[in-house]
Amino acid sequence: MERVLIVGAGAGGTMLANALDPRRFEVTVIGASADHLFQPGLLYVAFRGASARRLARPERQLLRRSVRFVQEAVTRIDLNRHSLTTAAQQQFDYDTVVIATGVVTDRAQIPGLAAWGERIGDYHSTVAEAQKLWRALAAFRGGTIALGQSTPLIKCPPSPIEGILLTDALLRRRGRRAQSKLVFLTPYPRAYPAEAMNAILEPVLRARGIEIRTVFDVDQVDAASGAIRSLEGDTLACDLPILIPPFAGAAITYEPAGVVDNDRLLKTDKTTLRVQGVEHAFALGDATNLPTSKAGVGAHLEAKVIARQLNGEAAAFSGRTHCPVDLADGRGTFVIGSYAAAVVPCRPTRMRHWMKMAMARIYWISLRGWLEPMFDWYFARTAPEKLAGGATARP
Numbered sequence: 001m002e003r004v005l006i007v008g009a010g011a012g013g014t015m016l017a018n019a020l021d022p023r024r025f026e027v028t029v030i031g032a033s034a035d036h037l038f039q040p041g042l043l044y045v046a047f048r049g050a051s052a053r054r055l056a057r058p059e060r061q062l063l064r065r066s067v068r069f070v071q072e073a074v075t076r077i078d079l080n081r082h083s084l085t086t087a088a089q090q091q092f093d094y095d096t097v098v099i100a101t102g103v104v105t106d107r108a109q110i111p112g113l114a115a116w117g118e119r120i121g122d123y124h125s126t127v128a129e130a131q132k133l134w135r136a137l138a139a140f141r142g143g144t145i146a147l148g149q150s151t152p153l154i155k156c157p158p159s160p161i162e163g164i165l166l167t168d169a170l171l172r173r174r175g176r177r178a179q180s181k182l183v184f185l186t187p188y189p190r191a192y193p194a195e196a197m198n199a200i201l202e203p204v205l206r207a208r209g210i211e212i213r214t215v216f217d218v219d220q221v222d223a224a225s226g227a228i229r230s231l232e233g234d235t236l237a238c239d240l241p242i243l244i245p246p247f248a249g250a251a252i253t254y255e256p257a258g259v260v261d262n263d264r265l266l267k268t269d270k271t272t273l274r275v276q277g278v279e280h281a282f283a284l285g286d287a288t289n290l291p292t293s294k295a296g297v298g299a300h301l302e303a304k305v306i307a308r309q310l311n312g313e314a315a316a317f318s319g320r321t322h323c324p325v326d327l328a329d330g331r332g333t334f335v336i337g338s339y340a341a342a343v344v345p346c347r348p349t350r351m352r353h354w355m356k357m358a359m360a361r362i363y364w365i366s367l368r369g370w371l372e373p374m375f376d377w378y379f380a381r382t383a384p385e386k387l388a389g390g391a392t393a394r395p
Contacts, residue, residue, distance in 0.1 A: 001026045004310065005084060005092055007074050008100035008250075009036060009059045012285040012299030014367045016098060019307040022066035028092065029063060030084070032073040036062055037127070038363050040296065043159065043326070045130035046123035047137065047166035054360075055127060062367050074101070078255040079278050095280065098306060099266055101250035102286040103155055103294065109246040110150050112221035122245055123163065124155055136240065137167065142176055143239030146228055148185025150218040151246040153263060155286055155294045158325040158335060160184070160244060161192060161201055165328035167242075168208050182210045183236060185228070185243075187217045194343035197325075197335050204327055204348075218243060247294075249287055265289040270339065271316040273306055282306050290319070293335070297322040300366075301379070322382065324356035332356045334382075341384035 002025050006013045009031025017029050035056040044050035060069050072086035077097065084092045105125045107114040121132030147164045154160070164184045171177040184191060184205055191205055191212050192198040205212055217231040226241045249264030259275050260266055267276040268288040275281040284306060285299035292298055301320050308315035319339030325348075326332050332353030337343035346352070365371055 002310075003093070003095045004028070004098065005030065005094035005096070006098045006100060007077070007084065008102060008285070008287065009033070009069070010039075010100060010102050010285060010299065011296050011367065012303045013098070013100035014059070014062055015300060015369065016100070016284070016303040016307055017067045018062075018064050018367065018369050019303065020310065022064065025310070026068075027064075027066070028068040028070060028094075029059070030070045030072055030074055030086070030092070031059055032071070034058060034060070034071050036367075038360060039124075040156070041360055042123045042125075042127065042130040043162055043166070045127060046121070046133040047163065047170055049134045049138070052127040052131070057364060062364065074250075074252055076253045076255070079259065079275070079281050080255055082280065096282070096310065097280065098282045098284065099275070099287055100283070100285050100299070100303075101252065103247040103249055103265075104251075105245040106248045107245045109248075110218055110220060110243070112223040113150065113218075113243060113245065115223040116221055116226060116241055116243070117245060120240065120242065122242075124159070124244055124247075133242065137170060140171075140176070140180075140240055142179030144181040144183060144237065145240045145242060146183040146185055146213075146236055146238040147242040148213075148216070148218075149187065149244040152187050153247050154244060155247055156323065157193065157293050157295075158323050160186065161205070162326045162328070163242065163244075164205070164210055165208070166326070168210060169328040177209075182208075183238065184210050184212050185216045185218070185236070186212070186214055189214050192335075194335065194337065196343045196345045197333075200333065200345055200348065201325070247286075261289050263289075270319065272309070273302055273317055282309075290317075292319045292339070293321045293323055295321065295323045300375070304372075320379065320384075322379070324352070324359070326353060326356060336382060336384050336387060338384050344384050344387045346387070 004025045004027050006029045036059045038055045041055040076085040107117045120136035121129035123130045190198045191202040219229050219231045228236045266283040268283045273282050284302035286294040305315045305317045321337050323335040331348040333346045333348040
């Protein structure tokens with residue numbers, strides 16, 4: 001039997017492990033945590049005070065019985081020798097390795113951000129950090145809130161817009177919006193990087209009185225006042241800076257070292273998903289340097305591609321994205337695109353918001369692969385090439 005080692009127990013790693021035939025593959029999953037976190041739920045913990053009770057489940061319960069699960073932090077992967085070492089100095093050998101370690105937040109990249117992060121938290125790392133942000137927002141009595149991404153590398157590109165819109169909705173519910181100024185920061189020349197979706201999302205921000213500061217590359221945060229300074233030389237005074245931290249790949253030493261870039265992301269072939277220059281190694285999800293959004297849907301589709309290749313079938317990743325966006329008014333939309341098709345405009349509707357919220361309920365079932373026929377039908381129906389007719393398309 002072929003020994004397949006999956007490093008990382010997030011959505012992509014879990015789905016891949018469950019998709020491999022136990023009669024052909026001896027599968028081991030190595031994850032740093034015993035629990036599996038539904039990361040999109042952190043948004044609602046941070047901005048709505050939602051309960052985190054259902055956001056995590058034991059990883060062992062989500063895997064087939066035939067899959068071996070090891071709770072260890074991986075420190076070294078020697079791709080030349082087909083071996084892996086953990087923090088506890090355990091060594092694992094394999095025939096094929098799939099690296100699905102995701103990304104981690106790295107506040108230290110921005111001077112002053114660590115101090116503010118320690119104080120107010122964030123909504124891209126842990127439940128505890130999201131709850132900390134909720135407490136900071138609950139204590140806010142008025143002034144200026146600035147929210148945005150601190151670097152171009154981001155996990156879940158729609159999340160900054162979702163964060164500022166949910167902040168606006170929270171302040172309105174509490175009767176504090178008139179005493180507050182909201183500023184949306186972005187390093188891009190428009191509110192959302194993809195022009196087709198920006199044409200839909202930017203008017204929503206402006207209609208709610210949110211100031212948009214484009215081409216604002218965060219350079220540092222004043223640890224005392226919260227003022228944010230950009231690389232362009234601008235300074236924004238604010239009372240509550242909510243900056244999405246920089247991200248980086250997992251702190252793993254690789255041999256050869258050249259398989260990762262300066263952000264510790266794996267250099268990955270964009271269609272085969274093989275680590276560049278290494279035939280027996282694949283990468284998926286946020287751990288890659290693929291020119292597409294870092295989001296759960298991508299990891300889902302990439303896991304399917306790798307499973308088919310390991311089964312000896314021809315399969316290629318299309319770069320498909322399908323990211324949900326909550327507009328905080330009962331409506332939602334999706335960012336849909338691929339390598340071959342530009343992002344298509346997608347009109348906000350209440351149904352699309354319901355679909356985003358429903359995912360939190362069906363997520364755990366989807367990890368087992370039981371809903372794949374439904375997903376296959378849906379993704380085929382919503383292929384960006386088919387939806388290129390305009391904002392009235394109905395995914």
